[in-house]
Amino acid sequence: MGIDAERASSSVDLTPLEAISDEWAPTSETARRERRATATMSELRAFYDRVGPLVPAIAAHLDTYPIDRLLEPREDRLLRMAQMYMEAAWAVEVVGQPEEADQVPRDRWHITPLLQPACWRKP
């Protein structure tokens, strides 16, 4: 880890986010979409307000870890939470409700998991 990166990642304390990671860090796109669709707007907004200001710090912290290796569990949860933030932001900023009405319904809009690059596959 370089000195600048260390400074960037240590300038914001991300530890408090651990408390909400059980609820807000689903590990797949399908699970994140489902989490968003089944949450209330007040839940989504509270998560959005809490995590939004920290997304740049999460990115800076994770950027101190190599991309060609799987993250440690704590960092992996931060990644998932930042991805979940993007889902929540879509509901809060764009749609104004958890899901948009004029779309093909999500139970018919199937997400197929991709194969991971070799470097992320478990031995």
Place this chain on the structure above:
Amino acid sequence: MSTDAHDVLLERFYGPDHPELGSGPLSVEPYISPLYFAREQEQIFRDAWLLACHESEIPEAGDYLVKEIPIFRSSVICVRGTDKRIRAFHNVCKHRGNKVACGEGYGSTKAFFCRFHGWSYALDGRLRGVPESDRFPGLDKRSRGLEPYTMDVWNGFVFLNAARQPAKGLREYLGSLADVLDPYPFSSMAPLSHHSATLRTNWKVGINAFQEAYHVPTVHAVGAPKIFSSRLVAFRFHGAHRAMTLPIAPNFSMFPVHLLSSTLTSGMSQNAIDPSKAGRFPGTNPCNVPNFSFDINVVFPSTFIDVGDGYYFTYEFWPISVNQTHFIFKSYAPPARTWGQRIGQELSVIFLREGVAEDLSTLETTQAGLESGALETMVLSDQEIAIRHQHVMVEKALGQ
């Protein structure tokens, strides 16, 4: 180009330059007639190159993808061998016909096993193991390998063809459309998302919805308001294939999450905010349209390969019957070099997934309307010239 020049481009009419495409209303019969569909099946799809995947989706030896081709009741395995070559096989055990790979989608394996009696096949299709093989006197294992399916590769894209001996090779079939796209660095990019839906609609109703921008202000009023122009420009016709360009709206506006994502990575919405991050990709925007967003490239009959600077995406329309279609949407981007970039790319996944879900929302109600008998013809604006071109090319392929 000045704003005035851009306005001139957006105001241009394209029909007058293409009298061969006609100008009258189009019959709805091609969208609702089972007889018409049967002719399309035999005279178009029986010998057509259809996109299956990009090689980046199955990067390692043993990675495979199962594709269903409903109109020919075929299931096809595209698999990367230990020699790194990609091959395509019928997903059919050569013993008594069971599948050797179950389900649709991706997998990774050392060999294919038939669950019925345990016959096994190597990644290059050779029959490897037959339980109790001494009970098959005279069995010639060499003639019982997996049956190859006709395939070819262009620029990393794996295309399938139902014909054993297609009239044209893939590159010849793609013609001058491929000349434009040859330099695009598809193989330096990686898959980002895969979404699919089976819809009660004719395959051409689906295709038509993705080759006009007239619907942008209405269909995308929620997911992409004020981002894209509602006019396509620079229509290019390449034989039966076609291409066109979608500009960003000159006075676009974005949501805060797009701005956040644009600080982390490039992509469709991020490029509108900061095109310098992605830079110009070769093979895009051949007519130098200002405020470029992406090019729509339609490979006849039913494949789209749409390219932007630093991202591309594909649509596959797999006909099932006259009013049923399986639709697959995949997006690709340069592999993230940092975890922060990967976070930014998540917005691209959502933006595209939600936007295409909006595009799909009108297809089944449109099909129902066409089947209702309420209208015998549909009327097209000059902006819907790509739909007219598809119609004329289908008719031509049917000998009409």
